Every structure is written in C-alpha cells, then in structure tokens.
Amino acid sequence: MLDVRGEICPYPMMKAVEALKKLQPDQDTLEVLTDHAPALTTIPWEAAKMGFEADIDKVGSPEWRITLHRSTAPRDPQAVMARLQEKLTGVEA
Amino acid sequence: MSVQALPRTTSLPAIRFSRGLAAKIGVILLAIILLTLFNSVEMGVSWGLGMTFGFILQRSRLCFASAFRDMFLMREGRNMKAILAGIAVATAGFALLMQKAVPDPAAGAFPDQAHVVPTGLYLVVGGVLFGIGMVVAGGCVSGSMYRVGEGYVASGVALLGGLAGLEAAAHTWNFWFRFNISTSPIVWLPNSLGYGGALLLTGVLLLAAYLGVTWWESGRPPMIAFKKKAEDEPVTFQANVARSYRRIFVKGWPMLAGAVALGGLNVLAFTYEHPLGVTGELATWADRGAKLMSLGAPKLLGVDRLAGCNLALDASASWLNHNFALDSGVIFGAFVAAVLASEFKIRLAPHPRRYVQSLGGGVLMGYGAGLAVGCTVGAFFSAIPSLGLNGWVFGLSLLAGSFAGVKIIQRIA
Numbered sequence: 001m002l003d004v005r006g007e008i009c010p011y012p013m014m015k016a017v018e019a020l021k022k023l024q025p026d027q028d029t030l031e032v033l034t035d036h037a038p039a040l041t042t043i044p045w046e047a048a049k050m051g052f053e054a055d056i057d058k059v060g061s062p063e064w065r066i067t068l069h070r071s072t073a074p075r076d077p078q079a080v081m082a083r084l085q086e087k088l089t090g091v092e093a
Numbered sequence: 094m095s096v097q098a099l100p101r102t103t104s105l106p107a108i109r110f111s112r113g114l115a116a117k118i119g120v121i122l123l124a125i126i127l128l129t130l131f132n133s134v135e136m137g138v139s140w141g142l143g144m145t146f147g148f149i150l151q152r153s154r155l156c157f158a159s160a161f162r163d164m165f166l167m168r169e170g171r172n173m174k175a176i177l178a179g180i181a182v183a184t185a186g187f188a189l190l191m192q193k194a195v196p197d198p199a200a201g202a203f204p205d206q207a208h209v210v211p212t213g214l215y216l217v218v219g220g221v222l223f224g225i226g227m228v229v230a231g232g233c234v235s236g237s238m239y240r241v242g243e244g245y246v247a248s249g250v251a252l253l254g255g256l257a258g259l260e261a262a263a264h265t266w267n268f269w270f271r272f273n274i275s276t277s278p279i280v281w282l283p284n285s286l287g288y289g290g291a292l293l294l295t296g297v298l299l300l301a302a303y304l305g306v307t308w309w310e311s312g313r314p315p316m317i318a319f320k321k322k323a324e325d326e327p328v329t330f331q332a333n334v335a336r337s338y339r340r341i342f343v344k345g346w347p348m349l350a351g352a353v354a355l356g357g358l359n360v361l362a363f364t365y366e367h368p369l370g371v372t373g374e375l376a377t378w379a380d381r382g383a384k385l386m387s388l389g390a391p392k393l394l395g396v397d398r399l400a401g402c403n404l405a406l407d408a409s410a411s412w413l414n415h416n417f418a419l420d421s422g423v424i425f426g427a428f429v430a431a432v433l434a435s436e437f438k439i440r441l442a443p444h445p446r447r448y449v450q451s452l453g454g455g456v457l458m459g460y461g462a463g464l465a466v467g468c469t470v471g472a473f474f475s476a477i478p479s480l481g482l483n484g485w486v487f488g489l490s491l492l493a494g495s496f497a498g499v500k501i502i503q504r505i506a
Contacts, residue, residue: 006443008231008245009159010166010502018506035440037345038154046167061113062436 001031004039005063012039017046020068029069035062044068048080055087113435120432124425131418135366139415142362143422144429146369149358150239151430152341153351157469158227158236161495166503170306172348176474177303179352179359181296183478186360187368188292191283191480198283206367208401209481210466213277215269219465219472220487222457224494227469229501230254230454234468235371235423237455242427247442251455256379258459259372263380263390263404269464270394280482291480298485299477342433359475366415368479370471371423372462373402374416379459380406401475402467450505454498461494 002019004012012034019030030052032043043066044054052068059065071080124144131137149155160172187207194204203209210216227233230251232240237255240248282291355369362369383389396403431437442448462468465487467476473491476484 004443006440007447008240008247009156010162011231013167014503015506035438037436038156038159042167062434062438 001033003033005033005035007034008036009038009042012036013042013046016043016066016068017050020047020050020052029067032066032068033059034064034066035060037062037064040064040066044084045077045081048077049075051075053080054084056084117433120429124429127425131413133415135415136413136418138365139418140422142358142365142369143419144426145358145422146235146355146419147239147242147423147426147428148430149346149351149354150235150423151242151427151436152434153346153348153354155348155351155355156232156236157474158231158233158495161224161491162228162499164306164309164492165496165499168310170310173306174303175348175352177299177306178349179354179356180474180477181299182353182356183359183368183474184292184295184299184480186357187363187478188288188480190360190363192288195283198281198287201284203279203281203284204479205400206363207281207479207481208368208370208467208471208476208484209279209281209479210399210401210472210476210483211274211277212280212482212486213273215273215277216465216472216483216486217490219461219463220490221461221494221497223461223465223468224491224496225498225501226258226454226457226459226461226494227491228454228495228498229505230451230458233470234375234458234462235470238371238420238423239427242424242429242437243431244437244439246440247447247451250448251451251458252375254452254455255372255459255462256375256382256455258456258461259376259404259463260379260383260388260390260459261456262460262463263376263393263406266393266396266404266463267391275395282480282482288480295477295480342430343435355474356478359478363475368401368471368475369419370402370467370475371420372459372468372471373405374414374420375459376402376404376463377406377416378412381412399466402462402471404463404466446505465490 002016004015007015012032016030016032023030034040034043040056044056047054047068051071053071053073055067057065057067073079128137128140131140155175156172157176160176163169163172191204191207195202223233227236230237232248232251234252234255237248237251241252282294286294359369380390390406393404393406396405428437458468462472465472467473469491472487473484476487
C-alpha cells in the first residue's frame with residue numbers, strides 16, 4: 001500500500017510511477033491511497049502506459065484507493081481508461 | 094406505437110438528515126450571512142464574483158500551474174487547451190466592452206481598466222520566476238487560494254510565501270521601474286490594428302497555440318475525463334433534479350467546462366468594473382503586514398499609470414474593500430464547493446520539507462507576480478483578452494519558468 005495522502009499534484013502520480021517501477025516481477029498489484037481528486041485521472045493514465053489496469057474505490061470522504069494490477073492486455077492507455085470508466089459507475093470521482 | 098408517459102411528480106428527492114448535510118446547509122447560510130455584512134453593492138458583487146471564481150476552480154480542478162507543468166512533466170496538454178478556450182471566450186467579450194469604452198483605438202488611447210502594461214524584460218523575468226515558483230509550490234496564486242478552501246495547509250504556506258515575495262517585489266519595484274518598466278512600450282494591439290485586426294491576430298495566435306500544444310502532446314492519446322455510464326433509471330422529475338445536483342455539486346466538472354465558465358465570469362467582472370485579478374489585493378495585505386513590522390515599502394514609482402494587478406499598496410483604502418471581498422470570496426467559494434462535494438478536509442503535508450518547498454515556491458511566485466503586475470489570472474488569463482502584447486510575453490515566460498520548475502521538482506521527491 002502506497003500512501004500519498006496529503007500530497008498534491010504532481011507527487012501522487014510521480015510516486016505511484018516510481019513504486020510501479022520498483023515492483024518485483026512476482027508482485028502483481030499496487031494499492032495507492034490518495035485524498036487528492038486530480039490523482040484519480042493522472043495515476044491510472046500513467047500506470048496504463050506501464051501496463052497496469054486500475055480500479056478505484058471511494059474509501060473515505062474524500063479518500064480513494066486506487067488498485068493497480070498487471071495486465072497482459074496490449075498497452076493501450078485509452079482502452080484502459082475506457083474500461084475504468086465502465087467500472088467507475090458507483091464511484092464519486 | 095405510443096410512448097409510455099412517465100409519472101410526473103413535483104416532490105423533490107428524499108433527503109436524509111446527517112452531519113454532512115448539516116455542514117452543507119451551514120456553509121450556504123454562512124455565505125449568505127457574510128454577504129449581508131458587506132455594506133455596499135460593489136462589495137457584494139465582488140464577493141459574488143470571487144465566490145463563483147473559487148467555486149469554478151474547485152469543481153473543475155482547473156489549475157494553471159498544472160496546465161504549464163504537465164506540458165513538460167507528462168507531455169499532456171489537456172489543461173492548457175481548456176485554458177486557451179477560456180481565453181478565447183473572454184477575448185470576444187473583452188473586445189465588445191473595450192470597443193464601447195474606446196470607440197476609436199487609432200487615436201492612441203487604451204481602456205484604463207484593461208490589463209495592458211508595458212512589454213519589456215521585466216515581464217520575462219517576472220514570468221520565469223512565477224513559472225518556477227508555481228511549479229515548485231504545487232499551485233499558482235489562485236490555485237493555492239482554492240486549495241486553501243479545500244483544506245490544504247501547504248497551500249496556505251505557499252500563499253504566505255507569495256505575500257513575502259510580493260512585498261519583496263514592492264521593495265525592489267523602483268529599481269525595476271527606472272531600469273526597464275518606464276522605458277518599455279505599451280503595445281495594445283487595437284491601436285495599430287484596429288479591433289478587427291487585433292481580434293484576428295489574437296484568434297490566429299490562440300489557434301496556433303492550440304495546434305502547438307496538440308503537436309507537442311501528439312503520440313500520446315489525450316487523457317480521458319471520467320464519465321459515468323448512462324443510467325437506466327426512469328427520467329422522473331426527482332431523478333432529473335438529483336442528477337443535475339450531482340453533476341454540478343458532487344461530480345468534478347470537465348476541465349473545459351470550468352475554463353469556459355471562467356472566461357465568461359471574466360467578461361462579467363470586466364462588465365461590472367475590471368477583469369479578474371487577485372495579486373494586487375494580496376500585495377496590499379503584504380504591505381499592511383510589513384508596515385506593522387516597520388518594513389513597509391517606499392513610495393512606488395509609476396504604479397498609478399499601470400492597469401491591472403499593480404502594487405498600488407493603497408494603505409488609505411479601508412481593508413474591507415471590494416478587492417478584499419473578491420479575494421476572500423475565491424477562498425470561501427472553493428470552501429463551499431468542497432463542503433458540498435464532501436471533499437473538504439484539513440490536509441497536512443506528509444513531510445515537513447513540503448512546507449519549505451511551498452514557502453520557497455510561493456516567494457518566487459509572489460516576487461514574479463509583483464514584478465510582472467499580476468499572476469496567471471491577471472497577467473495572463475485577463476491580459477491576452479485585453480488585447481495587449483504583454484499577456485503573450487508573460488505566458489511564454491511562464492512556459493519557460495515551468496520547464497525549469499519541472500527540472501527542480503523531479504529532484505525533490
């Protein structure tokens with residue numbers, strides 16, 4: 001779990017990217033906790049470019065958990081964001 | 094085939110009472126009570142403009158700092174393109190208003206409330222310093238103001254740094270005025286091109302900027318804003334009201350909507366008195382504070398001849414003036430928006446060094462704004478629509494400063 005609460009742009013995104021780069025080959029997921037709404041767009045986008053899919057859950061007010069997991073699908077950030085949109089129906093993003 | 098009519102009701106959506114709801118009702122009442130404290134129409138209008146300004150910024154998360162920064166950090170131009178669209182909206186409105194004020198621009202006069210200042214080296218220095226400062230501080234002046242309204246403590250520290258920087262600019266103003274500002278020419282495009290030519294040139298430049306941003310980010314598909322899946326619930330009056338409410342007050346707005354709304358608000362502000370700008374009043378606050386410590390700025394040369402967010406430091410004016418109402422309205426409007434969206438929280442920075450970073454960035458930003466007669470709002474977002482060359486020069490300088498700022502923040506984890 002990467003906790004970037006309190007950080008504002010661009011640090012939540014930069015730290016998430018850094019953590020994804022350090023992820024061991026046998027680790028498949030990274031959870032990011034943020035209270036900064038703009039990060040809900042920037043983190044999944046940058047992660048998608050590195051081959052990760054994203055899920056977002058609202059866990060507080062305002063606090064979100066972004067779950068990034070390795071994907072075997074081709075790296076297509078736009079498709080990843082479109083899938084995230086579909087999943088986001090219940091999330092106040 | 095007949096269309097099944099939906100039952101039409103006039104009752105509003107069921108509302109459950111909770112602590113959150115009490116807070117929401119509370120901020121609305123507070124906004125109304127504060128409004129009644131202002132004893133003039135001018136104060137009330139400015140408070141309303143400021144509140145709307147802050148509300149738009151918070152809802153659309155429109156951030157001038159990230160517009161410039163993300164061009165280099167992520168090669169992402171979505172914010173910048175939204176802001177260019179907002180500038181285009183304001184340009185059309187400003188031109189109409191200025192044409193009423195100065196029907197014959199060829200005579201050499203220019204509208205005194207428009208943000209037209211001399212074009213010179215001082216603008217470049219101010220813009221570069223401001224650009225570095227806003228990237229390091231994590232938000233420009235208006236951005237830090239709306240984040241204070243959302244509860245970010247570090248943004249408050251950035252504003253304090255900004256006040257110190259503005260006061261430092263006031264102390265060195267006379268040097269800059271003698272060295273460069275007094276000898277730099279005022280270039281107001283309608284003087285030589287007429288309104289049509291100035292509008293055409295501004296339009297072409299905005300289009301070129303838009304295409305330039307698009308070229309820069311090409312190769313990377315544009316970032317998609319989150320959209321909710323279409324809901325299948327019946328389109329009753331209740332559901333429509335609830336959906337509209339959520340769209341406006343709970344969900345984040347598309348950035349483009351925020352930028353265009355801000356451009357429109359800027360036209361309203363100019364219609365009433367003068368275009369939007371926040372740093373002139375902040376400079377007055379800074380100098381009042383400095384005077385308490387016997388560190389007040391000397392008499393500043395030529396500021397009365399400059400429009401916009403100048404360092405007038407009008408100590409004779411009551412602190413409860415219309416610009417105070419505007420600036421405090423920005424913070425309060427963002428606060429109201431954040432509470433209504435359940436996004437308000439007092440947020441401390443995770444590391445003490447963030448406060449140092451915000452303070453340092455704020456000082457650079459304040460100095461740049463003081464020198465260049467305004468911030469991303471007054472000297473850029475309000476200046477390009479004023480049809481002065483100064484807005485473009487300041488904007489390009491912000492871009493250069495942001496590039497340097499990105500190099501700095503990539504070294505501060």
